[in-house]
Every structure is written in C-alpha cells, then in structure tokens.
Amino acid sequence: MKIYNTLTRKKEEFKPIHEGEALIYSCGPTVYNYIHIGNARPIVVFDTFRKYLQFRGYKVKFVQNFTDVDDKIIRKAKEEGIGAMDVAEKYIKEYFEDVQAMNVTKADVHPRVSEHIPDIIAFIQTLIDKGYAYEADGDVYFSTRKAKDYGKLSGQNIDDLEAGARIAIGEVKKDPLDFALWKARKEESEIAWESPWGMGRPGWHIECSTMAKKHLGDTIDVHCGGQDLMFPHHENEIAQSECCNGVPFAHYWMHNAYITMNNVKMSKSKGNFMTVREIRKKYDGEVIRFFLLSGQYRNPIDYSDELMEQSEAGLQRMRNCKENLEYLQKKGKDGEMNADEQKAADDFPKYNEEFCRVMDDDLNTADGISTVFELVSAINSVNSADSTKAFAKAAEEQLMKYCDVLGLLQQDQKEKIDPEVKKLVEERQEARKAKNFARADEIRDQLKEMGITLKDTPQGVQIIKE
Structure with a gap:
C-alpha cells in the first residue's frame, strides 16, 4: 500500500513501526458548534483509511481528539450563558449524532483536552527544562527558532515567516515566531487550571502532541487531518513533539483537500458553509458519506445540490442491488447456482484485485466506488426469475466486503x-x-x-x- 506523505511530498510504501499494526492520530473538531461538511471530510476519509487497513489485516489503534478548551468555546459559553464545559459536552453529543448518521466508527480513544491537563503541564515543563520554552507573566511560549528543520512539513521558510510575524497586543513573547503553550487566565470567569505558572489553560497546538504521546507513544505511524491544519498546527506539533521526545513524531502525514462552495474554500469564519445537520434535512448520512468519498481525498471537491443528487442516485443503485439480493435469498430457487451465476461468481476475485489495487494507491476511494459499480452491473446482469439463493448470498457477501470498507450500505433501508x-x-x-x-x-x-x-x-x- 502506498500513501502520499505530505512530509516528503511523494507516495511512499506504508511500512508501520510494528509489523501488522498501525498507530493513527487524527485531529478532531473544536466542539463549539455543529460540524460543517468541510469538517466531515477528514472524519469520513480517515475513518475509511482505518477500515481499509483493517480489511487488509492490520491491527489499528485509532485516536481522534476533541478540542474542548478553546477561545471559541469560551465565547460560545458567554453567548449562551452556560459554562464552557457545558458547551463542549453539548456539541460532542451533536457530533456523534451527525457522524453516526454517516456510518463513522467511534475511535478507539476520543481524548479531550480537559481530561489531559496534568499531562499537558508535564509536557510543557519538559520543554522548559530542555530549553525549548520559557515562561513570561504566566504565559509559556515555545522558542520556534530552536526547533530543528522548522517548516519541513508545510515547506515554510523561517525567514519568510519572520517577515510577516507580529507580536499581538498583550503578548510578551521574546520572538514574533514563538507560539503559546500555556495561556494565563485573563479574567476570573474564564475556565482555567492550576499550573506552575499560575492559573491558565493550554494553547491549541500542545494538546495534540500531548494526547498522541499519551495514547500512542513518542512516535506514531500516521498523523492525519485537513489541509488547513498543515500550518501552523501540524508544523508546531512536530516542533514541540520532536524537541520534547527527541525522536520523529510521525512517519507519515496525510492531509485531505478542501471542500469548496462555488469554488471558494468553505469555512465558518467566511459564513459560506453548510452544516452536516442542515444537509441531513435533505439527504441522509450515507449520501453525504458517498459524496465525500466520490473524489480522491487529496483533490478538492465542490459542494452542490447537483453533486449531492448524483451521489444519492449512485448510492440508490447500490442499495437496490443489495435489497434485490436480500429478497432473492428469501424467495429465490434452492439448489446450486445455474451456469450464468457460476460464471459471474467465478469472476468475483477480479473485483477483489481491482478494489485493493486502487485503494492501495493512496486510498483512491473514487475508483473504489467505481469497482463496486462494476460488480453491481455484473450481479444485475445475471439476476432473473431463475436466480438461486446460493448466488444471491455469495453476491451480497462480495458486495458488502467493499461496502463495509467504504462505510456504505450499512443502514437498513426497509425500516426507512x-x-x-x-x-x-x-x-x-x-x-x-x-x-x-x-x-x-x-x-x-x-x-x-x-x-x-x-x-x-x-x-x-x-x-x-x-
């Protein structure tokens, strides 16, 4: 299997640290609102990556965090007149409702920042002790220039970064390039924890480094997330993790491309976004998942009703095939397959080879879906009034092998x-x-x-x- 490694900018054969095992960390959402369709893409893509590795025989440990301590959550808490942790808890529940509708399997661990404060403090203290971080008026900053090869993931040049860097009002860092590991509490109502540097809370970047170390170890196989996280978030994760631990942080970095609306990047800050909850009022979660997998994950996709309707029609074709096979398993003929059915069944291994070939090529789910459609056409070509229960059973098993990986046809349509x-x-x-x-x-x-x-x-x- 080959995956495109953002760190080296080329496709590389996947060779995990431990043979037959994969340690994966995926950046999760900041839980202050419903997830939008752009947030959903990495969630669905890397859930599929996990499922495919399991299909290929790997034992996978998959960790996806929740950022439940953040300025956006604090602002939302003030708006709604409730506590910051109440805001986070509310939107974590809403998150699970949306992703379960898209057939996303829960991570092995869903760590929360608020549950890892002692670990984060210990991580920061190690960076201070090693000379990579410093305290200033209750804040703690990372000394970016001391990190070897800073910018190697995103391709940023530190001199170019310096030209555009500024120190914001209220910041007391020594260098404009330095970033916050710990933020001192600014007002009494703000959520905060005790630390060696006074009451405060973690910066954004430190949380993922700490939780990856806690649940997966100093070095992991794959770190993944959206393209927008490459810089500065993932770049800063590499810097602080490798300075703290003294070993490479992640061997492979996978980043999905943006979703656009009218060819403009979708984001909450721009207001040009659709939440998954809004979309689900018109299309069910499996249709959304089909849409998100219909393009190779490193290519941008443009959200539109036209493409959603095409996704719905494509998914319905698969559903009709499955329902027909389920029906024939109850109503079809007993006995052995007829000649046409046996010939079709003998061809099943070629679909397995093709599915693995395209999915091994940097998780090409678009071609994976095409392979499923080829199988559906082959199955439909031999289904008739003379169809046997034996063929229907074998055909459904073959179909579901691939759909289980893609996370499709997981919902019972009869109930709907x-x-x-x-x-x-x-x-x-x-x-x-x-x-x-x-x-x-x-x-x-x-x-x-x-x-x-x-x-x-x-x-x-x-x-x-x-």
Whole structure:
C-alpha cells in the first residue's frame, strides 16, 4: 500500500513501526458548534483509511481528539450563558449524532483536552527544562527558532515567516515566531487550571502532541487531518513533539483537500458553509458519506445540490442491488447456482484485485466506488426469475466486503420505507387480487411520483426507491 506523505511530498510504501499494526492520530473538531461538511471530510476519509487497513489485516489503534478548551468555546459559553464545559459536552453529543448518521466508527480513544491537563503541564515543563520554552507573566511560549528543520512539513521558510510575524497586543513573547503553550487566565470567569505558572489553560497546538504521546507513544505511524491544519498546527506539533521526545513524531502525514462552495474554500469564519445537520434535512448520512468519498481525498471537491443528487442516485443503485439480493435469498430457487451465476461468481476475485489495487494507491476511494459499480452491473446482469439463493448470498457477501470498507450500505433501508408507502403497496396487492387493475395501476403511478418503483416478480413484489 502506498500513501502520499505530505512530509516528503511523494507516495511512499506504508511500512508501520510494528509489523501488522498501525498507530493513527487524527485531529478532531473544536466542539463549539455543529460540524460543517468541510469538517466531515477528514472524519469520513480517515475513518475509511482505518477500515481499509483493517480489511487488509492490520491491527489499528485509532485516536481522534476533541478540542474542548478553546477561545471559541469560551465565547460560545458567554453567548449562551452556560459554562464552557457545558458547551463542549453539548456539541460532542451533536457530533456523534451527525457522524453516526454517516456510518463513522467511534475511535478507539476520543481524548479531550480537559481530561489531559496534568499531562499537558508535564509536557510543557519538559520543554522548559530542555530549553525549548520559557515562561513570561504566566504565559509559556515555545522558542520556534530552536526547533530543528522548522517548516519541513508545510515547506515554510523561517525567514519568510519572520517577515510577516507580529507580536499581538498583550503578548510578551521574546520572538514574533514563538507560539503559546500555556495561556494565563485573563479574567476570573474564564475556565482555567492550576499550573506552575499560575492559573491558565493550554494553547491549541500542545494538546495534540500531548494526547498522541499519551495514547500512542513518542512516535506514531500516521498523523492525519485537513489541509488547513498543515500550518501552523501540524508544523508546531512536530516542533514541540520532536524537541520534547527527541525522536520523529510521525512517519507519515496525510492531509485531505478542501471542500469548496462555488469554488471558494468553505469555512465558518467566511459564513459560506453548510452544516452536516442542515444537509441531513435533505439527504441522509450515507449520501453525504458517498459524496465525500466520490473524489480522491487529496483533490478538492465542490459542494452542490447537483453533486449531492448524483451521489444519492449512485448510492440508490447500490442499495437496490443489495435489497434485490436480500429478497432473492428469501424467495429465490434452492439448489446450486445455474451456469450464468457460476460464471459471474467465478469472476468475483477480479473485483477483489481491482478494489485493493486502487485503494492501495493512496486510498483512491473514487475508483473504489467505481469497482463496486462494476460488480453491481455484473450481479444485475445475471439476476432473473431463475436466480438461486446460493448466488444471491455469495453476491451480497462480495458486495458488502467493499461496502463495509467504504462505510456504505450499512443502514437498513426497509425500516426507512414510509408507512404510507407500505399501506399503498398493500392496497395495490389487494386490488390486483380483486382484478381491479385500474386501481392497481393508479396506485403504481402514485408511488412512481413519490420516487417508488414496484417490481413484480414470480417471487412477489419488490419495493425499489429511485
């Protein structure tokens, strides 16, 4: 398997520290609001990366943090008149509702900043003791110039950074390039903890270095996140981690590209964003996941209703195939596969080879989805009134091998059929029994307008969503 390593700017064969195991840290959200579709991309992409590694036989330890201590959370707490921890707890719950709808598996560990304050303080103290950090009026800053190869991840030149650096009002750092590891409390109402430097709270960058060290060790296999985190967040993580621990921080860095709206980067600060919660009012979570995986993760994708509708139609094609196979496993013929089915089943290994080939090439989920569609076409070409239960079972197992990796077809669509639709289907069946074909056709047309197609088969009627 090859992945594009941002650190070296090339695709490299994935060779983990421990054979057959993978240690992965993924930057999670700052929990002060609902996640937007841009936040959702790394969540879905790196959840798929984890699932694919497991499919390939790796034992994966996957850590994704929650930033629950931050200026944005403090501002939100003031706006809502509640505590900062209450804000964080509220939006962590909302986060899980949204990502579960997108079939995202929970991380092995979801560490929170607020639960790691002693670890963060100890990490900062080590940096001070080694001469890489200093205290100033209750703040603690990292001495950026002392970090070897600073800028190696993002390609930034420290001299260029110096030209644009400024010391903000209220900051007492020695150098404009230095960044805060610990921030002194500015007012009594502000959330803060005791430390050797007085009451305060962690800076943003220190949290991930500390939590990665705590839960995965000094050196990890893969650190991943959105492209926007490359600088300064990930750059600063490397600097403080390698200065503290004396060893490389992460062997591979993976960054997904932006999602745009009308070709402009989506962000909360610009106001041009759609939350996952808003999108879910129109499209279900699996459709959102399909959309996010429909492009290779290092390529930007533009959000639009047109692309979402294409994603919905593509996903529905997969769903129809699965539902048809489930139906045939109950209503199909007993006995061995017929000749056409056996020929199709004999071809299944080639899809396995193709799926692994494209996914091994830097997690190319777009081509992975294309491989699934090729399999769906092959399955549909032999399904008929003579289909056997044996073929339906084998075909569904093959289909789900890939869909489990992609996190698709994980939801039972039968449960989502509207009670009104079920009632109309039953009424149509009764009309057909009574030879009232005019009423049966009328109901069929009515269902068609609702996006429901009925397929009459020798084994009974199938309900197919368009």
